[in-house]
Amino acid sequence: MHNLKAGIYIHIPFCHAKCIYCDFYSVADRNDEIPEFVDLICTEIDLFFTKNEAPWHFDTIFFGGGTPSLLEASSIEKIISTLNKYLDLSNIEEFTVETNPGEIEYNRLKDFLSIGVNRLSLGFQSFDDNLLSFLGRLHSSKDCIKTYENARKAGFGNINADLIFDIPGQTIERWKQDLKTLVELEPEHISTYSLTVEKQTNLFKLVQAGRVTMPSETLDISMYTHSLDFLKQKKYLQYEISNHSKEDYTCKHNLHYWKNDPYISFGPSAHSYDMNKRWWNINNLTQYSKSIKNNELPIQNEELLTDKDHFNELIFNGLRMQSGVKIENLEKYYNDSITDYIDLNMKKWDGLNYENGFFFLDDNARLLADEIASDLFI
Ligand SMILES: C[S@@+](CC[C@H](N)C(=O)[O-])C[C@H]1O[C@@H](n2cnc3c(N)ncnc32)[C@H](O)[C@@H]1O
Ligand code: SF4
Numbered sequence: 429m430h431n432l433k434a435g436i437y438i439h440i441p442f443c444h445a446k447c448i449y450c451d452f453y454s455v456a457d458r459n460d461e462i463p464e465f466v467d468l469i470c471t472e473i474d475l476f477f478t479k480n481e482a483p484w485h486f487d488t489i490f491f492g493g494g495t496p497s498l499l500e501a502s503s504i505e506k507i508i509s510t511l512n513k514y515l516d517l518s519n520i521e522e523f524t525v526e527t528n529p530g531e532i533e534y535n536r537l538k539d540f541l542s543i544g545v546n547r548l549s550l551g552f553q554s555f556d557d558n559l560l561s562f563l564g565r566l567h568s569s570k571d572c573i574k575t576y577e578n579a580r581k582a583g584f585g586n587i588n589a590d591l592i593f594d595i596p597g598q599t600i601e602r603w604k605q606d607l608k609t610l611v612e613l614e615p616e617h618i619s620t621y622s623l624t625v626e627k628q629t630n631l632f633k634l635v636q637a638g639r640v641t642m643p644s645e646t647l648d649i650s651m652y653t654h655s656l657d658f659l660k661q662k663k664y665l666q667y668e669i670s671n672h673s674k675e676d677y678t679c680k681h682n683l684h685y686w687k688n689d690p691y692i693s694f695g696p697s698a699h700s701y702d703m704n705k706r707w708w709n710i711n712n713l714t715q716y717s718k719s720i721k722n723n724e725l726p727i728q729n730e731e732l733l734t735d736k737d738h739f740n741e742l743i744f745n746g747l748r749m750q751s752g753v754k755i756e757n758l759e760k761y762y763n764d765s766i767t768d769y770i771d772l773n774m775k776k777w778d779g780l781n782y783e784n785g786f787f788f789l790d791d792n793a794r795l796l797a798d799e800i801a802s803d804l805f806i
Pocket of ligand 1: 449450451452492493494495526527528529550551552553590591592621622623624625626
């Protein structure tokens with residue numbers, strides 16, 4: 429057994445409707461297939477462990493989607509019991525379920541808590557009903573508040589809420605108001621995402637057709653900068669470019685991804701990583717189901733990571749985090765002098781620092797994290 433900590437991800441690919449901006453794999457209006465799907469995931473787990481081992485200390489579980497809150501607690505429990513046949517789950521510290529506002533009753537929230545779910549991630553996106561409707565969300569801002577209050581009443585002590593900025597039609601004042609409203613609710617964790625126009629989405633088609641214009645880069649940057657300043661003032665630590673938390677409430681599961689720790693995942697489109705290779709499942713529910721019924725793992729492809737890939741991924745993810753990249757981890761994948769590499773790049777980029785064995789960006793430079801990272805790739 430390795431000493432490495434690791435995460436488990438389960439992808440639930442069902443939604444009541446497809447939001448215009450979302451390219452995560454999910455199907456709308458096939459919710460009647462959920463019970464069968466739960467059995468398929470359990471079979472996938474069984475199939476995986478007949479051929480593979482996962483020799484790490486698992487400390488996080490994350491049910492993402494799609495809309496995992498569409499699952500009954502008993503279905504989540506069934507998946508967990510299947511995992512429990514092969515893995516020691518007694519050290520799980522964080523167990524998150526992504527939850528859509530307005531789509532979950534109080535009793536189900538209580539049931540989630542009773543089976544061990546200890547963190548909810550609520551997709552608020554906005555408190556402006558017009559913007560919510562533009563985004564194709566099925567809930568109102570009132571639903572956001574109601575679901576949040578129900579979650580607290582049910583006993584959840586660790587709640588994340590997602591907000592999106594840079595939405596067409598959203599003013600800086602509106603964004604400031606959204607952040608203020610959210611902070612007043614006092615969630616432990618806040619994710620703020622700039623709206624990305626992903627190919628394969630309706631938003632992309634609308635922008636291409638000239639029917640929707642994305643806000644200017646200047647507005648995007650002012651919204652980002654305001655979130656940074658405002659959330660810092662409200663004692664939320666920006667520990668990753670889009671993620672802020674109160675002390676001790678960083679998302680341990682996402683940190684596994686960003687630190688390049690191992691993770692195993694199940695469900696269509698789910699990606700796994702074992703420190704050596706990455707593999708991912710078919711992003712098609714029908715084919716996923718066919719494959720499992722044929723007793724075959726639904727893996728679409730795999731990629732062996734070279735030293736260069738490892739190095740560049742550590743840089744890419746690390747520079748987005750406040751803590752930065754651990755030099756010791758970089759050294760494993762670098763043949764020349766890492767000190768020369770650090771010196772050279774610090775001369776090139778303002779805001780790039782090296783301290784106590786970590787290579788990191790200061791708060792202002794973090795805005796350029798992706799650009800700086802690609803320049804630092806080997
Ligand atoms: C995969 S979604 C699933 C969560 C859940 N189904 C929901 O909609 O609330 C996770 C989060 O990613 C963010 N997201 C998804 N697509 C995005 C995009 N194109 N641009 C910015 N944020 C996006 C949203 O904030 C969303 O809450
Ligand atoms: S954002 Fe959430 S609810 Fe909307 S389509 Fe994506 S996964 Fe489904």
